[in-house]
Amino acid sequence: MALDGTERIALRVGVRNETRPEKRTRPLSTPIDLRISVETALTQAMRALRLMSYEDHACDRDAFDERSFHVTAWHRDEPVGMVRITPGPPFALVDWSGGSFIPPVGADVELTRGIVHPECRRFGIYKFLMIESMLWVAGRGLESAVAAVNPDFQAKAFLSSLGFVDYGAPVLFDHYFFAQPIACVIGSRPQLWASLRAEHLARIGERGARISFGGGLDSRHGGAAMERRPSGS
Numbered sequence: 001m002a003l004d005g006t007e008r009i010a011l012r013v014g015v016r017n018e019t020r021p022e023k024r025t026r027p028l029s030t031p032i033d034l035r036i037s038v039e040t041a042l043t044q045a046m047r048a049l050r051l052m053s054y055e056d057h058a059c060d061r062d063a064f065d066e067r068s069f070h071v072t073a074w075h076r077d078e079p080v081g082m083v084r085i086t087p088g089p090p091f092a093l094v095d096w097s098g099g100s101f102i103p104p105v106g107a108d109v110e111l112t113r114g115i116v117h118p119e120c121r122r123f124g125i126y127k128f129l130m131i132e133s134m135l136w137v138a139g140r141g142l143e144s145a146v147a148a149v150n151p152d153f154q155a156k157a158f159l160s161s162l163g164f165v166d167y168g169a170p171v172l173f174d175h176y177f178f179a180q181p182i183a184c185v186i187g188s189r190p191q192l193w194a195s196l197r198a199e200h201l202a203r204i205g206e207r208g209a210r211i212s213f214g215g216g217l218d219s220r221h222g223g224a225a226m227e228r229r230p231s232g233s
């Protein structure tokens with residue numbers, strides 16, 4: 001196969017739209033019982049969720065999944081939301097930008113692939129997964145996080161409320177995803193995140209979802225700690 005730019009997209013970030021799985025249309029009944037866990041393997045069901053979640057593209061597994069943690073919301077046995085945490089460097093964002101994205105000095109973790117099942121949106125699952133992810137990152141002693149979002153990403157104000165700020169100019173990732181890099185120094189923010197967490201738990205309940213906690217979360221949530229080191233460290 002000739003490796004022109006277009007084919008590289010298909011190889012590296014997944015499959016084209018025509019091969020992405022159909023979105024289900026079966027509505028979920030409320031209350032939705034959610035369980036949050038941190039997974040070290042991207043299962044077939046998690047992969048299917050990722051493939052269906054982006055409107056304009058289907059993102060598949062990549063080399064970064066193997067050394068990432070996936071903060072996952074489950075409804076019964078089905079994953080309905082995920083955020084990928086990748087200790088680094090190396091970072092997927094650098095790889096996807098062909099080197100044009102240069103992370104801030106000291107960046108030691110990356111958050112990517114934030115997705116929620118189309119039938120489970122607007123319950124606050126993304127917000128909750130992001131708060132949980134940031135607390136998890138802080139609990140591992142990591143200090144500086146990077147991510148990238150569409151410049152008019154609907155939850156950008158929320159990310160700002162967590163402490164993320166724009167870092168540099170928007171970058172074209174993998175030839176199709178134009179995104180604004182954002183960065184967050186963890187510092188003393190876990191205190192803020194812990195109070196936001198309590199607030200969002202209550203709000204999710206008001207919207208018709210209930211949350212419990214599964215494996216991989218740290219001792220604050222009764223789960224086991226996990227180690228996964230960046231390659232080369």
Ligand SMILES: CC(C)(COP(=O)(O)OP(=O)(O)OC[C@H]1O[C@@H](n2cnc3c(N)ncnc32)[C@H](O)[C@@H]1OP(=O)(O)O)[C@@H](O)C(=O)NCCC(=O)NCCS
Nearest residue numbers: 053054113114115116121122123124125126127128154155
């Ligand atoms: C973006 C996405 C993860 C949001 O998931 P979600 O669980 O519905 O988000 P939440 O319910 O936590 O909402 C987060 C906030 O974003 C904003 N928001 C989310 N969806 C919105 C919409 N359709 N219209 C307007 N605002 C929206 C709101 O401010 C919302 O908070 P609020 O409901 O308290 O006002 C989900 O829509 C998705 O998976 N999209 C496709 C993948 C993607 O684009 N990911 C982006 C990160 S790479």
